[in-house]
Amino acid sequence: MDAPARIDVHQHIVPPVWADALAARGLDSGGWAIPAWSPRSAIAMMDQQGIATGILSVTAPGVHLGSDGAARDLARAVNEYGAEVVKDNPDRFGHFAGIPLPDIDAAVAEAVHALDTLHADGVALMSNTHGRYLGDPGFEPLWAELDRRAANVFVHPAQPPMALLPGTPAPLADYVFDTTRTALDLVLNGVMSRYPNVRVILSHGGGFLPYAAYRFSGLTSTVVDPDRTAEDILRDLRRFYFDTALSASPSALPALLAFAEPGHILYGSDWPFAPQAAGTYYNSYLGTYPDFAPGQAEAVNRDSAEFLFPRLAR
Template sequence: MPTPARIDVHQHFVPPAWSRALTAGGDTVGGWAVPSWSPAEAVAMMDRQGIATGVLSVTAPGVHFDPGDDRAARELARQVNEDGAEIVRDRPDRFGLFASIPLPDVDGALTEATHALDVLGADGIVLVSNVHGRYLGDPDFTPLWAELDRRAAVVFVHPAQPPMAWLPGAPAPLVDFIFDTTRTAVDLVLAGVPRRFPNVRIILAHGGGFLPYAAYRFSGLTSISLDPDQDADELIRDFKRFYFDTALSASPSALPSLLAFAEPGHVLYGSDWPFAPEAAGEYYNGFLETYPCFESGGQEAIDRGNAEALFGRPAVR
């Protein structure tokens, strides 16, 4: 792709305050090393990979590290978002921002979402799939979903380590992250969040985990065995409300399944850089660029057009 055109909805940044908080707690990103990051490095990568705009977000475990310390989480969220907004102000032609909020502190999350969207001009909100074992369909989170619905906000859901031990030799991003994305998506649908709050546009990372592959299993078993009052077709419609990014998912087996399941316009480009190395991006970009089964304009829609329609403005801003 000679001219940068892609809108990358799954691109991370590593603000200093977040990195310090992560390492001070002895934590990692699910056992994955935290890479170096700078705006200059990001722009150089984007130029090489044909990316015009990267919508930045902080990855797992988000900003709420200590279950007993809401204040620290609120302060970290504010610092992370101010840092991200400054990067966007410096290069509005290249960056957007998904703001972090300190769930499970709902009051703090509402306050920070309002500040990020109204004052900082963030393009949406990033949530991790579970916070201290609490998934996104938790009834206590209803006020947040109601406010995001009122705003017709874009929400990017990034996986986190599920509340279980890693497989030996397998850091969470290798296996558990895609499981946890699927788990929180099912939790959201069974809790009725997409149906009750249809104005929220929710992007699931990494092609939705294995949701596109298994959605009919989830809907069928729910309606037949768990809750006969649930209609399987309606549950499928709820699953299809989600948007999906292609980060680490534009592969010979995953991409056809994703495209067969997702609604038109609901597949977006994602790189997962810098936590996914650039070599991985090159592999998946190559498959996107040579995939033989796109309908007319299909690749261009994933690269850019679907994101422009979702955010409602060219190049995100």
């Protein structure tokens, strides 16, 4: 691309208070080290990768690290830090607010504060929080509040409640699985049909959801819940948006493009947890993909995100 134009919906921020909280507890991101980050280094990366604006979020394990009280404080500190970064560079950055699930009262309160007071571009939810997935009935008040506000919801995978494969950090394999798991949980528990105003973005091309969507729809309608048709399941699965982070490849793009609704594929980098060399690797496939329809590449890189983030529309 000749000039930075992309809107990157999957770019991470590393607030010092969050990095310190993880270090104090001996935590990382599913066996993945926490990298250095600064606004200056992010802008330098974006200029090199053709990214005009990065929508920032904290990655797994999110802001709830064990204690409800500490999670409330950490979420507020993380979100205020992100808001200041955006305030200093409003054209280059946006942010998804960290939400302290599974503390539902705090989660609703922080979502309202972040959207109304800090003017966040949406909220970021982990695919599971301490083993509870996003279709959990206890999370209904949060979905109702987000639906009233037609909020953007960015779903980032977390380590599933199981042991890591030896020598295999969660981002390599388990994150793909957990994104798929929580997406299916949202659909089977009716969240996607009850709350039509929320726009839910799934990381990493939706895990393997596009590839396995017809498995989910066919088996649900014939075995799991015969009262729902396969078309009902597919309709709810297609409500998701999908980012291309680590997923713009010759094998993944055909399935994603065949499944996703028009305008539902968004650019993502996963920087800095995915290093810049990884971004270059996947951008090369995205930039040379031969089977985009007219205007489709532009939609993935920018135009579809402008619909979700109208303040960034040119």
